[in-house]
Amino acid sequence: MMLETPRLILRPFAAEDLDRLAELMANKEFMRFSMGALTREQTRERFLDKVIGWDRDGLPSQFAMIIRSSGALVGYCGFFHHEVDGKMEIEIGYRLDCAYWNQGLTTEAARAVRDHGFRDLKLDYVISLIHPENLPSRRVAEKNGMTLERQATFRGFPTFVFSITRQRWLERFS
Ligand SMILES: CC(C)(COP(=O)(O)OP(=O)(O)OC[C@H]1O[C@@H](n2cnc3c(N)ncnc32)[C@H](O)[C@@H]1OP(=O)(O)O)[C@@H](O)C(=O)NCCC(=O)NCCS
Numbered sequence: 001m002m003l004e005t006p007r008l009i010l011r012p013f014a015a016e017d018l019d020r021l022a023e024l025m026a027n028k029e030f031m032r033f034s035m036g037a038l039t040r041e042q043t044r045e046r047f048l049d050k051v052i053g054w055d056r057d058g059l060p061s062q063f064a065m066i067i068r069s070s071g072a073l074v075g076y077c078g079f080f081h082h083e084v085d086g087k088m089e090i091e092i093g094y095r096l097d098c099a100y101w102n103q104g105l106t107t108e109a110a111r112a113v114r115d116h117g118f119r120d121l122k123l124d125y126v127i128s129l130i131h132p133e134n135l136p137s138r139r140v141a142e143k144n145g146m147t148l149e150r151q152a153t154f155r156g157f158p159t160f161v162f163s164i165t166r167q168r169w170l171e172r173f174s
Pocket residue numbers: 029030031032033094095096097100101102103104105106107108129130131134135136137139140
């Protein structure tokens with residue numbers, strides 16, 4: 001499945017994306033508010049193989065963010081599967097090449113992903129896990145119609161849980 005926005009194509013990842021993805025994930029800015037930069041092997045094991053597996057199994061998954069005008073792969077936006085406070089949750093997560101920050105691109109992508117989740121995948125509830133100090137990411141979640149629901153512990157760190165329910169999406173966005 002491919003999603004389109006005014007400036008972006010969101011398409012499934014392929015094994016051939018490893019070189020560019022590893023380049024992005026080696027960058028400290030791209031990996032801000034995470035455990036840190038990844039090697040090529042870690043990029044494959046911790047991200048690309050998992051995402052391609054979710055696609056193969058028909059599960060909610062990630063999309064490569066492609067700039068329509070240039071064809072450049074500049075980041076990812078889509079779904080992750082995480083256990084939070086003992087419960088499996090579906091998260092919208094995103095990262096973008098810092099050369100493209102603050103142009104509204106991630107907001108554009110996150111909205112398309114959110115609508116896809118509720119409209120096509122019939123999800124009931126979606127979260128975003130955000131470090132309290134990550135103001136740009138909090139802003140993206142807010143612009144995506146999410147509200148701050150609670151604080152949780154995720155991978156040992158305090159994390160804000162932003163969320164939106166299917167009901168709220170139906171009322172506000174469908
Ligand atoms: C989070 C991230 C994906 C946002 O991408 P983006 O395309 O720049 O986001 P957008 O342009 O759609 O929106 C960013 C918003 O944050 C705001 N913002 C940026 N820097 C800010 C700061 N220091 N303080 C407060 N707000 C800030 C922008 O003004 C904008 O809000 P606005 O439209 O109300 O003006 C990008 O910063 C990134 O990749 N960061 C590193 C990885 C990361 O943190 N990912 C999220 C993990 S939960």
